[in-house]
Each structure stands twice: as C-alpha cells, then as structure tokens.
Amino acid sequence: MELKDRFKVHREIVEGITTLDDTEKELLYSALNIHGHFCGGMPMGYLAGLASLKALGTTRELSMDKEVVVYVGDHHAGGCFADGVQFATGCTFGKGIMSKDPRGKWSYMLIDKKNKKAVKVTVKPEIMQAAFNAPFITKFRIKGIPPAEVDQDVAKAAFLGLFNKKFEEIVRVEGPFDYDPGKGGSCFNLAFCEKCGDAVAENYLRIEDGKKVCLDCFAYTNLIERK
Known part of the structure; x- marks a missing residue:
C-alpha cells in the first residue's frame, strides 16, 4: 500500500x-x-x-x-x-x-x-x-x-x-x-570541536590535551560509559 x-x-x-x-x-x-x-x-x-x-x-x-x-x-x-x-x-x-x-x-x-x-x-x-x-x-x-x-x-x-x-x-x-524539578534549561552557546570541527552545544564539550572536543572525539567516552 x-x-x-x-x-x-x-x-x-x-x-x-x-x-x-x-x-x-x-x-x-x-x-x-x-x-x-x-x-x-x-x-x-x-x-x-x-x-x-x-x-x-x-x-x-x-x-x-x-x-x-x-x-x-x-x-x-x-x-x-x-x-x-x-x-x-x-x-x-x-x-x-x-x-x-x-x-x-x-x-x-x-x-x-x-x-x-x-x-x-x-x-x-x-x-x-x-x-x-x-x-x-x-x-x-x-x-x-x-x-x-x-x-x-x-x-x-x-x-x-x-x-x-x-x-x-x-x-x-x-x-x-x-513536585520541584529543580533548575535546568537548554544551552544556546554554540562551539566547535577542535578535532573534527563539528558544531556542538557548549555544555557537551570535554577537555582533552588542552583542546575542547566533542563526545565523539573524546578519548575517554567509552571508558566513562562502561562505569
């Protein structure tokens, strides 16, 4: 159909x-x-x-x-x-x-x-x-x-x-x-990964070897997820 x-x-x-x-x-x-x-x-x-x-x-x-x-x-x-x-x-x-x-x-x-x-x-x-x-x-x-x-x-x-x-x-x-859900909100600060260049919300950046990187490029992502 x-x-x-x-x-x-x-x-x-x-x-x-x-x-x-x-x-x-x-x-x-x-x-x-x-x-x-x-x-x-x-x-x-x-x-x-x-x-x-x-x-x-x-x-x-x-x-x-x-x-x-x-x-x-x-x-x-x-x-x-x-x-x-x-x-x-x-x-x-x-x-x-x-x-x-x-x-x-x-x-x-x-x-x-x-x-x-x-x-x-x-x-x-x-x-x-x-x-x-x-x-x-x-x-x-x-x-x-x-x-x-x-x-x-x-x-x-x-x-x-x-x-x-x-x-x-x-x-x-x-x-x-x-019910008090506490404080929170959306991030409107845009940044760019210093490894792959992708646009990424600032609050998702990580620091690796002094560079701001996205989670895809962050070397420790898999280690963190396994814990």
Missing part, C-alpha cells in the same frame, strides 16, 4: 471515533501517521496522555514548561505506548522534555515545571492483561510477526479497543502533587 493510501485509511479510522473532539482526532491522526501502524499500545498511551493533562488541569505542551518521565524502556512492548504519550502531551524527545526511566511498566509522570506540580499515570492491570490476551499479541506479535504485518482487521480492532472507555477505566492517576 502506498503511503498516501495508508494515510487515507488512517484518516477514515480516526474520523470514525466518536469519543474524541476534532482537535484530539487531528493529533491522533498525526500520531498514527508518525507511528506507522495500527496497534493497541499507541492509542493506550495517547489516552493516558489525555488523562494526565486533564488531571493536571493543563493543556498540551507547545514549548518546554512541562516534562514527561516515561517508565518504559526499549526491551518490552512499551515503545508504542510512549509514542502515544508524546503526541497527547506534546512532551517529546526532540524538545528534550521526555525521558525514559526503564522499569518495564506502562506508567509515566507528567510534570508541570512552571507550577511545580505533577501527576503519575499508570495503566490499570486489567487493561494490560486484556491487551496481552488479545489476538494482536497472542496470534501475531508473540510469534515475531512485525506489527505492520499483522492482519489489518485484528490490528484495527486493537487500535480502536479503548476509545469507548472512560479515562478512569483505563488508568490510575495519582496527584496532582507538589
């Missing part, structure tokens, strides 16, 4: 969801296009993200006043969930306001850095159990079949499975509670 045809199918499926408003549909459509395939994990993360914004009494992040810490890692079926959380909350890896704290869970914390408040959101165990008992997992993914190659009727059913449920049926929300 060509990409334009795939996007057309995505649009049709998303527009058929009656429990989302127009803005929420548009964000979900974009999330589905970026994510690339139908599954149950991405919309689970998306709905969990909407739930966290509602609980915190805030809106989707456009700048960098909020932050997400996601307790999913790279070695279990949590990456799809993280994609959904990113699109719902607007807290992305690219903005530097989403980070992983791998614990093998489908859980995360949304932090309002400006107001020093946070909520923790965890997908309920019964929701996770139902997802892992569904054909998408038991008949396809557990056998090593890539998600994009799963039977489309099964994949679409997994994608749509949670949209008829209320937030409180899907996730457990803790908070809002006080």
Whole structure:
C-alpha cells in the first residue's frame, strides 16, 4: 500500500471515533501517521496522555514548561505506548522534555515545571492483561510477526479497543502533587570541536590535551560509559 493510501485509511479510522473532539482526532491522526501502524499500545498511551493533562488541569505542551518521565524502556512492548504519550502531551524527545526511566511498566509522570506540580499515570492491570490476551499479541506479535504485518482487521480492532472507555477505566492517576524539578534549561552557546570541527552545544564539550572536543572525539567516552 502506498503511503498516501495508508494515510487515507488512517484518516477514515480516526474520523470514525466518536469519543474524541476534532482537535484530539487531528493529533491522533498525526500520531498514527508518525507511528506507522495500527496497534493497541499507541492509542493506550495517547489516552493516558489525555488523562494526565486533564488531571493536571493543563493543556498540551507547545514549548518546554512541562516534562514527561516515561517508565518504559526499549526491551518490552512499551515503545508504542510512549509514542502515544508524546503526541497527547506534546512532551517529546526532540524538545528534550521526555525521558525514559526503564522499569518495564506502562506508567509515566507528567510534570508541570512552571507550577511545580505533577501527576503519575499508570495503566490499570486489567487493561494490560486484556491487551496481552488479545489476538494482536497472542496470534501475531508473540510469534515475531512485525506489527505492520499483522492482519489489518485484528490490528484495527486493537487500535480502536479503548476509545469507548472512560479515562478512569483505563488508568490510575495519582496527584496532582507538589513536585520541584529543580533548575535546568537548554544551552544556546554554540562551539566547535577542535578535532573534527563539528558544531556542538557548549555544555557537551570535554577537555582533552588542552583542546575542547566533542563526545565523539573524546578519548575517554567509552571508558566513562562502561562505569
């Protein structure tokens, strides 16, 4: 299927969801296009993200006043969930306001850095159990079949499975509670590695033999990473 045809199918499926408003549909459509395939994990993360914004009494992040810490890692079926959380909350890896704290869970914390408040959101165990008992997992993914190659009727059913449920049926929300993330910010000072010449943010420079070098050129990088 060509990409334009795939996007057309995505649009049709998303527009058929009656429990989302127009803005929420548009964000979900974009999330589905970026994510690339139908599954149950991405919309689970998306709905969990909407739930966290509602609980915190805030809106989707456009700048960098909020932050997400996601307790999913790279070695279990949590990456799809993280994609959904990113699109719902607007807290992305690219903005530097989403980070992983791998614990093998489908859980995360949304932090309002400006107001020093946070909520923790965890997908309920019964929701996770139902997802892992569904054909998408038991008949396809557990056998090593890539998600994009799963039977489309099964994949679409997994994608749509949670949209008829209320937030409180899907996730457990803790908070809002006080949370001070401390000071921090982006570096806007540009420098250049004195070995390879690459442009690099100043706060990532290291000193080696009296020269300012990037991490790629820094001779001790691998030694530091092994510790």
